[in-house]
Amino acid sequence: xxxxxxxxxxxxxxxxxxxxxxxxxxxxxxxxxxxxxxxxxxxxxxxxxxxxxxxxxxxxxxxxxxxxxxxxxxxxxxxxxxxxxxxxxxxxxxxxxxxxxxxxxxxxxxxxxxx
Amino acid sequence: xxxxxxxxxxxxxxxxxxxxxxxxxxxxxxxxxxxxxxxxxxxxxxxxxxxxxxxxxxxxxxxxxxxxxxxxxxxxxxxxxxxxxxxxxxxxxxxxxxxxxxxxxxxxxxxxxxxx
Numbered sequence: 048x049x050x051x052x053x054x055x056x057x058x059x060x061x062x063x064x065x066x067x068x069x070x071x072x073x074x075x076x077x078x079x080x081x082x083x084x085x086x087x088x089x090x091x092x093x094x095x096x097x098x099x100x101x102x103x104x105x106x107x108x109x110x111x112x113x114x115x116x117x118x119x120x121x122x123x124x125x126x127x128x129x130x131x132x133x134x135x136x137x138x139x140x141x142x143x144x145x146x147x148x149x150x151x152x153x154x155x156x157x158x159x160x161x162x
Numbered sequence: 163x164x165x166x167x168x169x170x171x172x173x174x175x176x177x178x179x180x181x182x183x184x185x186x187x188x189x190x191x192x193x194x195x196x197x198x199x200x201x202x203x204x205x206x207x208x209x210x211x212x213x214x215x216x217x218x219x220x221x222x223x224x225x226x227x228x229x230x231x232x233x234x235x236x237x238x239x240x241x242x243x244x245x246x247x248x249x250x251x252x253x254x255x256x257x258x259x260x261x262x263x264x265x266x267x268x269x270x271x272x273x274x275x276x277x278x
Contacts, residue, residue: 089268
Protein backbone atom coordinates (compact mmCIF):
# COMPACT_ATOMS: atom_id res chain seq x y z
CA UNK A 48 0.00 0.00 0.00
CA UNK A 49 0.96 3.67 -0.17
CA UNK A 50 3.52 4.90 2.29
CA UNK A 51 3.99 8.30 3.89
CA UNK A 52 4.09 10.95 1.20
CA UNK A 53 5.83 14.30 1.59
CA UNK A 54 5.82 17.27 -0.74
CA UNK A 55 7.66 19.02 -2.12
CA UNK A 56 10.74 16.81 -2.18
CA UNK A 57 12.97 19.86 -2.53
CA UNK A 58 12.29 23.46 -1.60
CA UNK A 59 14.55 26.43 -2.09
CA UNK A 60 13.57 29.72 -0.49
CA UNK A 61 15.17 33.07 0.17
CA UNK A 62 15.85 34.08 3.74
CA UNK A 63 12.77 35.75 5.18
CA UNK A 64 10.23 33.89 3.05
CA UNK A 65 7.56 31.63 4.50
CA UNK A 66 7.43 27.96 3.50
CA UNK A 67 4.87 25.18 3.94
CA UNK A 68 5.74 21.51 3.91
CA UNK A 69 3.09 18.85 3.49
CA UNK A 70 2.82 15.34 4.90
CA UNK A 71 0.25 12.76 3.85
CA UNK A 72 0.44 9.85 6.33
CA UNK A 73 -0.49 6.26 5.79
CA UNK A 74 -4.28 5.91 5.78
CA UNK A 75 -5.63 5.07 9.22
CA UNK A 76 -2.48 6.08 11.08
CA UNK A 77 -3.47 8.06 14.13
CA UNK A 78 -0.02 9.29 15.17
CA UNK A 79 1.99 11.72 13.08
CA UNK A 80 5.44 13.08 13.80
CA UNK A 81 7.70 15.74 12.34
CA UNK A 82 11.49 15.59 12.58
CA UNK A 83 14.29 17.88 11.49
CA UNK A 84 17.47 16.29 10.18
CA UNK A 85 20.46 18.56 9.77
CA UNK A 86 23.25 17.51 7.45
CA UNK A 87 25.22 14.64 8.94
CA UNK A 88 22.99 14.35 11.99
CA UNK A 89 20.25 12.07 13.19
CA UNK A 90 16.64 13.22 13.01
CA UNK A 91 15.47 15.38 15.91
CA UNK A 92 11.90 15.43 17.12
CA UNK A 93 9.86 18.54 16.37
CA UNK A 94 6.23 17.79 17.13
CA UNK A 95 3.65 15.02 17.49
CA UNK A 96 -0.06 14.72 16.66
CA UNK A 97 -2.60 12.17 17.73
CA UNK A 98 -5.43 12.62 15.25
CA UNK A 99 -5.91 16.40 15.05
CA UNK A 100 -4.56 17.09 18.52
CA UNK A 101 -1.02 18.38 18.79
CA UNK A 102 0.11 16.61 21.95
CA UNK A 103 3.75 17.59 21.97
CA UNK A 104 5.42 20.54 20.30
CA UNK A 105 8.39 20.74 22.59
CA UNK A 106 10.87 20.22 19.76
CA UNK A 107 9.84 23.19 17.66
CA UNK A 108 12.92 25.42 17.70
CA UNK A 109 11.12 28.75 17.71
CA UNK A 110 7.74 30.40 17.36
CA UNK A 111 8.46 30.71 13.64
CA UNK A 112 7.64 27.01 13.35
CA UNK A 113 4.01 25.99 13.30
CA UNK A 114 2.39 22.64 12.53
CA UNK A 115 -1.23 21.67 12.05
CA UNK A 116 -3.32 18.65 11.24
CA UNK A 117 -6.86 20.05 11.14
CA UNK A 118 -8.74 16.92 10.04
CA UNK A 119 -6.50 14.34 11.61
CA UNK A 120 -4.97 13.24 8.33
CA UNK A 121 -2.74 15.51 6.24
CA UNK A 122 -0.34 17.71 8.19
CA UNK A 123 1.45 20.91 7.26
CA UNK A 124 4.62 22.24 8.81
CA UNK A 125 4.98 25.96 8.28
CA UNK A 126 8.10 27.98 8.82
CA UNK A 127 7.76 31.75 8.85
CA UNK A 128 10.52 34.25 8.09
CA UNK A 129 12.95 31.48 7.22
CA UNK A 130 16.59 31.71 8.27
CA UNK A 131 19.65 29.90 6.98
CA UNK A 132 19.79 27.63 10.01
CA UNK A 133 16.40 26.25 9.00
CA UNK A 134 18.09 24.46 6.08
CA UNK A 135 17.62 20.75 6.74
CA UNK A 136 15.64 17.72 5.69
CA UNK A 137 12.22 17.65 7.29
CA UNK A 138 10.92 14.14 7.84
CA UNK A 139 7.37 13.11 8.56
CA UNK A 140 6.43 9.78 10.11
CA UNK A 141 3.19 8.08 11.02
CA UNK A 142 2.21 5.07 13.07
CA UNK A 143 -0.93 3.03 13.60
CA UNK A 144 -3.21 3.46 16.61
CA UNK A 145 -1.22 3.62 19.78
CA UNK A 146 0.27 0.27 20.58
CA UNK A 147 3.24 -0.78 22.58
CA UNK A 148 6.42 -0.56 20.57
CA UNK A 149 4.82 0.36 17.29
CA UNK A 150 7.43 1.56 14.79
CA UNK A 151 7.06 4.68 12.78
CA UNK A 152 6.87 4.77 9.00
CA UNK A 153 8.83 7.58 7.41
CA UNK A 154 8.40 9.60 4.26
CA UNK A 155 11.33 10.47 2.01
CA UNK A 156 11.49 13.96 3.49
CA UNK A 157 11.54 17.51 2.17
CA UNK A 158 15.00 18.99 1.68
CA UNK A 159 14.74 22.68 2.52
CA UNK A 160 17.50 25.04 1.44
CA UNK A 161 17.44 28.67 2.58
CA UNK A 162 19.56 31.02 0.52
CA UNK B 163 14.54 10.33 30.30
CA UNK B 164 15.97 8.24 27.55
CA UNK B 165 19.04 8.53 25.39
CA UNK B 166 20.90 6.52 22.81
CA UNK B 167 24.57 6.45 21.90
CA UNK B 168 25.97 5.00 18.71
CA UNK B 169 29.56 4.31 19.48
CA UNK B 170 30.99 4.63 15.97
CA UNK B 171 30.26 7.40 13.50
CA UNK B 172 31.83 5.40 10.65
CA UNK B 173 32.39 1.68 10.15
CA UNK B 174 34.18 0.14 7.17
CA UNK B 175 34.06 -3.56 6.36
CA UNK B 176 34.95 -5.62 3.33
CA UNK B 177 32.20 -7.20 1.29
CA UNK B 178 31.44 -10.67 2.62
CA UNK B 179 32.74 -9.99 6.14
CA UNK B 180 30.63 -9.51 9.30
CA UNK B 181 29.08 -6.20 10.27
CA UNK B 182 28.81 -4.87 13.83
CA UNK B 183 27.21 -1.51 14.56
CA UNK B 184 27.17 -0.66 18.24
CA UNK B 185 24.40 1.04 20.20
CA UNK B 186 23.94 1.73 23.90
CA UNK B 187 20.81 3.18 25.42
CA UNK B 188 19.44 4.50 28.66
CA UNK B 189 15.80 4.69 29.62
CA UNK B 190 13.75 5.29 32.73
CA UNK B 191 11.11 2.91 31.45
CA UNK B 192 11.14 -0.40 29.65
CA UNK B 193 12.22 0.65 26.19
CA UNK B 194 11.37 -0.31 22.68
CA UNK B 195 14.43 -0.28 20.49
CA UNK B 196 14.68 0.00 16.73
CA UNK B 197 17.25 0.11 14.01
CA UNK B 198 16.53 2.15 10.90
CA UNK B 199 18.54 2.44 7.69
CA UNK B 200 18.73 5.52 5.52
CA UNK B 201 20.04 5.41 1.98
CA UNK B 202 21.15 8.71 0.39
CA UNK B 203 18.28 11.12 -0.29
CA UNK B 204 15.76 8.62 1.02
CA UNK B 205 13.62 8.32 4.10
CA UNK B 206 14.20 5.92 6.96
CA UNK B 207 13.40 2.24 6.59
CA UNK B 208 12.78 0.04 9.60
CA UNK B 209 15.26 -2.84 9.85
CA UNK B 210 14.04 -4.44 13.07
CA UNK B 211 12.50 -3.74 16.45
CA UNK B 212 12.68 -5.02 20.02
CA UNK B 213 9.59 -4.75 22.21
CA UNK B 214 10.27 -6.95 25.24
CA UNK B 215 9.68 -10.28 23.55
CA UNK B 216 12.65 -12.33 22.32
CA UNK B 217 15.97 -10.65 23.05
CA UNK B 218 17.46 -11.73 19.72
CA UNK B 219 15.58 -9.93 17.00
CA UNK B 220 15.79 -10.78 13.31
CA UNK B 221 15.16 -8.10 10.74
CA UNK B 222 15.17 -7.59 7.02
CA UNK B 223 18.13 -8.10 4.68
CA UNK B 224 19.85 -10.54 7.04
CA UNK B 225 20.33 -8.09 9.91
CA UNK B 226 19.74 -8.99 13.53
CA UNK B 227 20.22 -7.36 16.91
CA UNK B 228 20.43 -8.61 20.48
CA UNK B 229 18.94 -6.75 23.42
CA UNK B 230 21.22 -7.04 26.47
CA UNK B 231 19.64 -5.37 29.45
CA UNK B 232 22.68 -5.89 31.70
CA UNK B 233 24.86 -4.05 29.19
CA UNK B 234 22.13 -1.62 28.05
CA UNK B 235 23.13 -2.47 24.50
CA UNK B 236 21.33 -3.22 21.26
CA UNK B 237 24.08 -3.89 18.73
CA UNK B 238 23.22 -4.55 15.08
CA UNK B 239 24.96 -7.39 13.26
CA UNK B 240 25.00 -9.11 9.90
CA UNK B 241 27.08 -12.19 9.09
CA UNK B 242 28.14 -11.14 5.60
CA UNK B 243 28.13 -7.58 4.25
CA UNK B 244 26.84 -6.74 0.81
CA UNK B 245 27.62 -3.67 -1.24
CA UNK B 246 23.99 -2.62 -1.03
CA UNK B 247 24.31 -2.36 2.77
CA UNK B 248 26.31 0.86 2.44
CA UNK B 249 24.10 3.47 4.13
CA UNK B 250 23.51 5.39 7.36
CA UNK B 251 22.13 3.37 10.28
CA UNK B 252 20.25 4.83 13.21
CA UNK B 253 19.59 3.24 16.58
CA UNK B 254 16.36 4.51 18.14
CA UNK B 255 14.89 4.23 21.63
CA UNK B 256 11.26 4.73 22.56
CA UNK B 257 10.07 4.54 26.12
CA UNK B 258 6.51 3.65 27.02
CA UNK B 259 5.22 5.33 30.09
CA UNK B 260 4.84 8.74 31.57
CA UNK B 261 3.65 11.49 29.31
CA UNK B 262 6.31 11.12 26.64
CA UNK B 263 5.55 7.60 25.57
CA UNK B 264 5.34 8.39 21.89
CA UNK B 265 8.56 10.35 21.65
CA UNK B 266 11.49 8.52 20.16
CA UNK B 267 15.14 9.45 20.35
CA UNK B 268 17.55 8.87 17.49
CA UNK B 269 21.23 8.18 17.79
CA UNK B 270 23.56 10.32 15.71
CA UNK B 271 23.97 7.57 13.17
CA UNK B 272 26.69 5.23 11.93
CA UNK B 273 27.74 5.39 8.31
CA UNK B 274 28.56 1.92 7.02
CA UNK B 275 31.09 1.70 4.19
CA UNK B 276 31.49 -1.53 2.27
CA UNK B 277 34.88 -2.12 0.66
CA UNK B 278 35.00 -4.25 -2.50
